[in-house]
Ligand SMILES: CCCCCCCCCCCCCCCC(=O)SCCNC(=O)CCNC(=O)[C@H](O)C(C)(C)COP(=O)(O)OP(=O)(O)OC[C@H]1O[C@@H](n2cnc3c(N)ncnc32)[C@H](O)[C@@H]1OP(=O)(O)O
């Protein structure tokens with residue numbers, strides 16, 4: 260109920276702004292003067308890479324809704340999974356994430372200008388004609404495209420995250436009207452350090468030499484030497500993002516640049532809808548696995564800071580930084596650590612608690628077991644729980660599937676889950692400290708209206724409410740489950756609970772029977788307990804007879 264009310268409150272707080280597309284030119288003009296950021300983007304031409312991704316879509320939606328008079332939004336898109344660029348964009352604009360902007364500006368898609376591109380190819384595989392159009396028109400670039408997979412082979416991660424960025428920078432250098440270039444990095448680019456300031460740290464290797472090396476080395480050799488090359492970085496993703504930051508910094512003399520470093524980007528806080536999420540990355544897959552009762556134990560340090568940041572907070576900061584970089588042209592290149600830990604900390608243990616309690620109240624459909632999450636940072640304890648509460652039930656279930664003539668699948672799901680958890684545990688078992696002076700400084704420079712429309716003040720974030728919306732968002736938007744199915748899902752959980760009680764009781768009786776048959780001590784304990792119960796019952800009966 261609280262969540263529903265919250266949704267209403269949030270909706271009404273942004274309603275007056277979101278309807279601006281339907282208002283008259285004069286009204287819109289007046290509103291634009293109130294919001295410097297929204298007004299800045301009106302009339303500008305923007306280029307977004309990674310627009311088909313999780314953050315890119317939210318960025319595009321907010322930009323088109325906040326500044327409906329933006330001149331054009333160019334997006335670099337590649338054909339994928341048998342779909343042409345046009346088909347992908349046509350499907351994308353139908354996505355629920357654009358529902359609000361669709362309502363406000365039914366023709367919003369006319370502003371979107373897709374450009375065929377592949378960031379790993381020479382010149383980004385952009386045609387000469389498209390390239391010319393970009394060079395003569397673009398005012399602001401938002402570079403979001405990247406591979407965010409932790410297990411990406413080094414060569415591919417370098418090709419996309421480093422060389423792709425370099426090529427985009429080369430293109431940007433030639434843009435005649437460029438006012439700002441905003442590069443999206445990650446707060447974990449320097450995760451080999453404990454305290455991370457808003458500065459660029461020296462790269463671990465000379466990027467050019469490394470790129471040359473992997474170009475001619477055999478793939479299998481690169482795989483073999485990857486751990487040595489990445490050193491104390493946990494994966495190729497964070498390593499290549501660190502290298503890219505350095506490259507971006509090298510261009511600071513040529514145009515106005517800012518780098519945004521978000522931590523773990525989660526579902527949205529307010530916009531476009533509370534709890535909006537559309538992929539299984541980061542915590543989302545783990546949260547769903549917990550809600551389905553598949554994941555029963557997870558390796559986290561309960562007291563370590565869970566540096567989650569809502570996607571809309573990141574997008575608001577990105578847009579504000581774009582405006583600030585273009586209009587105020589800071590003398591030094593600004594790096595914005597976009598994190599919550601130092602401002603409004605929250606721990607992994609608390610997340611575990613709130614996730615489970617939300618899914619008990621709002622269960623997912625067809626759960627495998629009752630949601631329950633054992634959280635520990637102890638490797639042995641975690642392995643014990645994995646054996647007892649993951650592998651054993653999975654084997655039993657697969658055995659049951661085999662018996663009923665179906666294909667076993669649970670062990671496969673668990674193996675995949677364990678692989679993901681192993682890759683994520685580096686981030687859940689330790690804490691980092693990020694400074695956030697630049698984010699605070701930028702916030703201080705915003706007008707009250709901008710602070711409201713482009714809110715990135717995470718001090719106002721109420722974690723329990725946010726996690727509740729996150730879980731409900733995952734249910735609605737990721738799993739496409741209807742809230743009207745909750746009574747049936749609760750009924751299913753009750754059934755699972757009864758099955759579990761019956762199973763546990765049977766198991767206990769069997770174990771006890773085995774003990775009694777084999778051990779004199781177990782027999783003695785058994786007789787003692789039985790006689791104690793008998794005495795207690797006799798006493799109870801006698802005392803109740805006297806009272807009558
Ligand atoms: C209760 C306690 C809470 C505690 C909660 C702890 C959370 C602890 C988070 C730490 C988070 C740190 C984050 C650092 C912050 C950055 O800066 S990193 C940016 C975020 N990047 C990531 O999170 C990438 C991590 N993921 C990966 O690297 C790869 O997905 C993995 C983990 C290696 C798995 O690879 P894979 O086995 O090949 O699987 P993958 O291809 O990813 O997925 C295959 C399919 O299964 C789907 N899928 C994936 N997971 C699921 C799922 N759970 N259910 C259903 N389908 C799924 C995918 O959508 C995909 O579908 P298609 O696209 O094929 O249709």
Ligand SMILES: NC(=O)C1=CN([C@@H]2O[C@H](COP(=O)(O)OP(=O)(O)OC[C@H]3O[C@@H](n4cnc5c(N)ncnc54)[C@H](OP(=O)(O)O)[C@@H]3O)[C@@H](O)[C@H]2O)C=CC1
Nearest residue numbers: 309310311312313314377378403404405444445521523524
């Ligand atoms: N999500 C998170 O938790 C965090 C993300 N970040 C950073 O934010 C940015 C966006 O992340 P997010 O939206 O989550 O990532 P997604 O994986 O959702 O999106 C990645 C985007 O990059 C595009 N892309 C990938 N490869 C290529 C290629 N070869 N050519 C052209 N485009 C390509 C994808 O296009 P396609 O649809 O064709 O695959 C997609 O649009 C990244 O730079 C990431 O490092 C930083 C911190 C945390």
